[in-house]
Amino acid sequence: MATKKKKKHQFPTAYTVIIIVLLLVQLLTFVIPAGNYAMIAYDTSNKDFVVTRPSGKKYKEPATQATLKKYKVNIAVKKFKDGTIYKPVAIPNSYERIPNLWQAINQFFTSQVQGIAQSVDIIAFVLILGGCIGVVHANGAINSGMQALSKKIKGKQVLLIILVMGLISLGGTTFGLAEETMAMYPILIPVFLLAGYDTMTVLGTIFLGTSIGTMISTINPFSTIIASNTAGVNFARALPLRITMWVICTVVGMIYVIRYAEKVRKDPTKSVVYDQYEEDREKYLNDADFNKPANFTWQQKLSLIIFGIAFIVMIWGVQQKGWYFTEISVVFLTAGYLMAIFSGLSEHKVVQAFVDGASDLLGVALTIGLARAVSIVMDDSHTSDTIMHFFSQQISGMSPLIFIWFLFIVYIILGFFIQSSSGLAVLSMPIMAPLANVVGIDRASVIDAYNWGLGFISLVAPTGLILMSLMMVNIDFNKWFKWCWKLLVIEFVLCLVALGVGLLVY
Template sequence: MKKIKFPSAQTVLLIIAAFVALLTWFIPSGQYDRLSYNADENTFVKTSSELTETLEASQKTLNDLGVKIPLEKFTSGAIYKPISIPGTYKELESRPQGFVEFIQAPLKGIIAVADIIILVLFIGGLVAIVNFTGAFEAGINRLSAVLKGKEYILIIAVTSLIALGGTTFGLAEETIAFYPILIPIFLAAKYDAIVVLACIFIGSQLGCMISTINPFSTIIASNAAGINWTTGFLSRVIFFFIGLLACILYILRYARKVKNDASKSIIFDQKEAIEKMFAFQKSSKEIDFNLRLKLVLIIFTLCFIVMVYGVSNLDWWFLEMTGVFFVGALVIGFLCRINETVFVNTFMKGASDLLGVAFIIGLARGVTVLMENGLISDTLLFYASSFTEGMPKGIFINVMLFIYSGLTFFIPSSSGMAVLTMPILSPLADTVSLGREHIVNAYLFGNGLFNFINPTGLILAALAMIKVGYNKWLKFVIPLILILTLLSMIFLTITVYF
């Protein structure tokens, strides 16, 4: 009997899109009114399904609307997206998504994330240029010699640094740039591709999950809840290091098994194919790690440093990040005197190698398009807010954790989740005599836990980078998710009572 093969990431996303389209036929359409701040005119704009009206930008207006957020959160720019207005949910005429909408959704998704797709393609081009120079092979050979017997340092360093990026400035989508360079390094250290995926993806997701000062989650969620983001900061810092330690130990345990016996790898059946794809072919004679190749790797590394600095300090986004990698490729081409035709062909080949990843990102966005057009996210939020009435606070906060995990499938954006749900769900803390920082924590942990496996998030794109199936990832990560879920529940329970 022929073994049934797990579908590709693209097929998984199309199945999920079909499921979401089906849900729009059964879940009632509904929406909360939205409130946004117009800085140019210093007014509030209230938008509903029937009309749009301009209101005075005052604390009285907020109080009258039942929005328990200080006015300065809006006027300072801390809240820059439209928020949901409590008590305004209403069912709307059903907007089921049919066959035409299902077909158009992936296309709309690709258009919506064109900036991310272009970034991915240019990263592929840059990596191909650096690979062409031989700098990767020479550098990895040198690194392998230096770390011989101490390869575990790679796991600790990469996971920790990326987690720090996640917890401070929300390092997530940008990590796609790290896979092409780190995969060969980890393979040279006798680990498998799952280990490098774990270090990068788990590192970034844990950082975003236990965010300390991440402006795209903790700060915007705290502002939308009407509290200062520093409330609960110290406890989150402590929990971040506990969570990071758990993740590193989990990855190290698996990595040690694979290093000692390659057959223990979850993806052992793909070992040769992945190594052929990513491990550099050994030359007949070892490449001299000369000054020019060192400069190539320095320029390549500087691209990432400049990218991180720009995102965290200069308000850069995907356009600027793409420009950095493009300039890096051009500089390396001039430095190594690569023939113009060879440069273009090599760059295009590298970009085409990541075209599948780019399409996965667009398809994932297409699922979100169906949810938004079907108007079912607010309906789920409305019923979730009604579900927790009258609960003891210990049970309440843990139920909120799982509510946020469920909502993450329908609202994968952390900042979008914050502004849509916090004005509705954070006042529930008042009813059980809890500080609203506990709701912020439940939002962070619930959102973060599901994003480890969320097919509408980044995981399928990351898996496509290393050519590993979603089922293999689930087999690896589910035990860790259970550990982190238990730790999160213990943390939330302790903090609400002490």
């Protein structure tokens, strides 16, 4: 008698994980009361302040320092006028309850559609990027490049991890390099596989690089700078500790990745994703024979040069010109046109390659939109401010060390729901920063707790970048957590120690 084969349990896909999180957040809106802080924003057209009461009623105030003092907002008025503070800022001690909006069933579905609509600029970037990669693959540029690279990286594999992770972490800590790293996966995956590593090594190198960099932000304008300005402190004074912390965390991250990567290179069965090891090599290396001499055509070389220049222009634009996804999408779309002209492929093959490449990243694009839906539910249900108000009441009156450690944990929780660094800064700093004066510590410590708490939870928060990154390498979330949980413990302890040191040096 034949026995039934037991089905292997599979971890839910990224889509399902986000839907589960969205459903749980939606259910929380029935439990958490709705409420708002009053907000103050600078109107660039009329050159005055607009104050929005918790009820939603708006009125104008003169754009003066006296107005900010009146509302106990400890920010220089010039920071609003020169665009440094470009989002509405919460007014301390202004929280009020508002009637709950019971629209859960409708909101659950509409938020997903709205999330995709509101993320259209990022989605366009991902699809255009996928199309460009499709063209580069189609004319054989990547395979030829891998053949040329195969001999050069032998014995130097570790340098790949150090160089890539170090540069990405540097980009994260200085100008907030994050979503833009999506462009790096399709190019670096075959390079790392060729070096004998696996896709988890690629994920660890790229995602940990950007996560550690943005977590230990030094001069990142989207987190440290805006948070410091909103808290009314000079960010430069706290730089020595933050730079030291960034170096330590980056080195620890590199060691963690390298130890694992070298185990896999020496014995592939040690890979956390060994069950897909051969499948990944077949997919990304296309069964290319790297023992053959490289046969680089000028069209292939030019395609890779154009694609490389697009990366350089993207990084320059984001860092120097403040570009966002519309601008960098234009960069890669332009690169796509140039590659189409010089690829050596027929018009039909170019179009088909572009469409196929874009379709490969369609799942990533949809995940980005679904993740945005969680923030929409939080905003529309007016529960974010309630959570903020609750925690601000709990932490006042504590001893300095317990206060800063507890605040770090508070920001881990807040960061799960509010992944926007600038959004969390302008909402929380006017509320949390004054509490530092109450317990007798420097406000710079509050900036650290905010940065490190938000950055720590981003390593695993489904509402952040991790699920999109996992889809780029086709790895399940449970495998990622199994791989990184020890590093999470190490980083958590490092943050607690550094926060304690901050109390002594600030």
